[in-house]
Amino acid sequence: MLDASFYLEIENKFRVNYPNKSSATYTSALNFSDDLSLTKQRWYRYKEGFSLGLIDSILNEYSQKNTEGVILDPFLGSGTTIIGANKFGKTGCGFEVNPFTVFLANLKTNKIKKEDIMSFTANYESIFKKDLSKVPEYPLPPLSFANKIFNEDIRCSFMKYRNLIDNFSEPSKSYLLLGWISILEEISNYRKAGNGLKIRKSKKKKEINVHNLLLNKYKNIQEDLLKSLEYKSYNNIIVNDSATKMMKYLSCKSVDGAIFSPPYANCFDYTEIYKLELRFGGFIKNKEDLKQLHKIALRSNLNSCEIKYSHSTKLIDIFINEMDESLWDKRIPRMLRGYFDDMFTVLDNLFNVIKDKGFCCIVVGNSTYGGVVVPTDLILAQYAQSIGFKVDKISVDRFVIPSSQQYNKTKNLSKFIRESVVCLKR
Numbered sequence: 290m291l292d293a294s295f296y297l298e299i300e301n302k303f304r305v306n307y308p309n310k311s312s313a314t315y316t317s318a319l320n321f322s323d324d325l326s327l328t329k330q331r332w333y334r335y336k337e338g339f340s341l342g343l344i345d346s347i348l349n350e351y352s353q354k355n356t357e358g359v360i361l362d363p364f365l366g367s368g369t370t371i372i373g374a375n376k377f378g379k380t381g382c383g384f385e386v387n388p389f390t391v392f393l394a395n396l397k398t399n400k401i402k403k404e405d406i407m408s409f410t411a412n413y414e415s416i417f418k419k420d421l422s423k424v425p426e427y428p429l430p431p432l433s434f435a436n437k438i439f440n441e442d443i444r445c446s447f448m449k450y451r452n453l454i455d456n457f458s459e460p461s462k463s464y465l466l467l468g469w470i471s472i473l474e475e476i477s478n479y480r481k482a483g484n485g486l487k488i489r490k491s492k493k494k495k496e497i498n499v500h501n502l503l504l505n506k507y508k509n510i511q512e513d514l515l516k517s518l519e520y521k522s523y524n525n526i527i528v529n530d531s532a533t534k535m536m537k538y539l540s541c542k543s544v545d546g547a548i549f550s551p552p553y554a555n556c557f558d559y560t561e562i563y564k565l566e567l568r569f570g571g572f573i574k575n576k577e578d579l580k581q582l583h584k585i586a587l588r589s590n591l592n593s594c595e596i597k598y599s600h601s602t603k604l605i606d607i608f609i610n611e612m613d614e615s616l617w618d619k620r621i622p623r624m625l626r627g628y629f630d631d632m633f634t635v636l637d638n639l640f641n642v643i644k645d646k647g648f649c650c651i652v653v654g655n656s657t658y659g660g661v662v663v664p665t666d667l668i669l670a671q672y673a674q675s676i677g678f679k680v681d682k683i684s685v686d687r688f689v690i691p692s693s694q695q696y697n698k699t700k701n702l703s704k705f706i707r708e709s710v711v712c713l714k715r
């Protein structure tokens with residue numbers, strides 16, 4: 290039985306700030322939904338994203354404003370870190386495996402010319418002048434549940450707009466496609482819930498007007514692009530590859546700092562959750578593409594089947610060996626070993642690419658399985674220290690309530706079930 294003293298023994302090696310103390314720096318700054326009215330962040334609601342406020346706090350603490358430098362996010366998602374880095378006067382660099390989020394992050398962080406914004410505007414306006422009754426519907430992607438995704442009238446206009454988008458050239462076409470994908474969840478009968486897509490209980494009673502939703506989205510994009518012309522632009526780099534392959538692209542000691550939130554060890558399958566965006570946007574064509582995506586993604590979910598480890602699994606096995614019969618899937622131990630093996634590889638790479646005196650801040654959540662708390666923040670801090678990073682502090686952002694089944698078993702360990710920011714110095 291792992292009791293609180295076991296966790297405290299690891300925790301006491303580090304400076305840990307708890308949220309009820311005034312020294313807990315990042316309380317409540319982790320949430321993307323606070324950013325939904327902000328320029329460019331409003332283009333697509335990326336639920337798992339963190340906030341620009343968090344990036345700003347970290348950069349203010351660990352970096353210097355408006356001096357040259359590169360800030361890296363090895364798990365870029367929707368591009369928040371690059372946007373925040375640019376606002377702070379730094380170039381951004383990111384790795385991301387999901388081609389839809391790469392597309393989104395690229396559009397949010399690319400340089401764009403005024404004449405391209407003008408043609409985007411003219412193009413979307415021309416779309417809304419078309420007589421939709423004369424436009425054929427674009428074919429639905431080959432998903433087993435394709436016919437249930439929309440009510441018929443919604444599907445009809447939505448897929449007709451998709452057809453019109455194909456008539457335009459780049460870069461307009463990509464912005465038009467992004468706006469179109471961005472309204473998909475809102476108009477569909479499915480929503481992202483837990484670890485997958487769930488059909489909405491009450492079939493949409495709310496009035497849905499595809500034309501208005503799309504028009505508003507395009508207006509926001511146009512407005513934000515025009516605003517971006519007022520700011521300095523940067524040669525950001527976004528690589529559509531795994532963070533574990535970082536050394537293929539970056540040289541040693543080439544970045545000033547890293548800020549990121551990796552997938553948590555919580556079985557959340559990003560490939561599954563973003564299936565609609567991936568399929569409707571044409572980023573993956575078939576099951577083979579999907580399989581490939583699962584293969585290169587961090588081993589944070591049960592569909593990852595790779596069982597090779599390049600680091601010792603000894604520490605993780607201590608937790609795994611204590612898990613009881615309430616473990617709900619026998620693949621969880623394999624997932625945890627794979628997850629930490631991949632995260633250790635990413636930390637090894639970061640130690641190589643971050644300059645001396647650089648920093649690395651990791652936003653991460655702990656998990657609970659089979660009556661055992663897996664303290665990801667402490668495990669990552671301990672590993673980082675073992676390879677030469679200095680652990681500056683761990684700032685606990687918030688506590689998480691586990692499922693009712695796990696709640697009683699882990700009651701005495703509740704302070705370790707949390708989301709934190711692990712702050713390292715090189």
Ligand SMILES: C[S@@+](CC[C@H](N)C(=O)[O-])C[C@H]1O[C@@H](n2cnc3c(N)ncnc32)[C@H](O)[C@@H]1O
Nearest residue numbers: 338339364366367369385386387531532586587
């Ligand atoms: C928590 S999200 C990051 C969100 C991001 N901070 C933002 O604000 O948008 C984690 C991201 O890691 C990506 N990911 C998963 N495995 C990866 C890997 N091996 N390399 C790079 N990115 C990966 C997922 O697709 C997901 O977009």
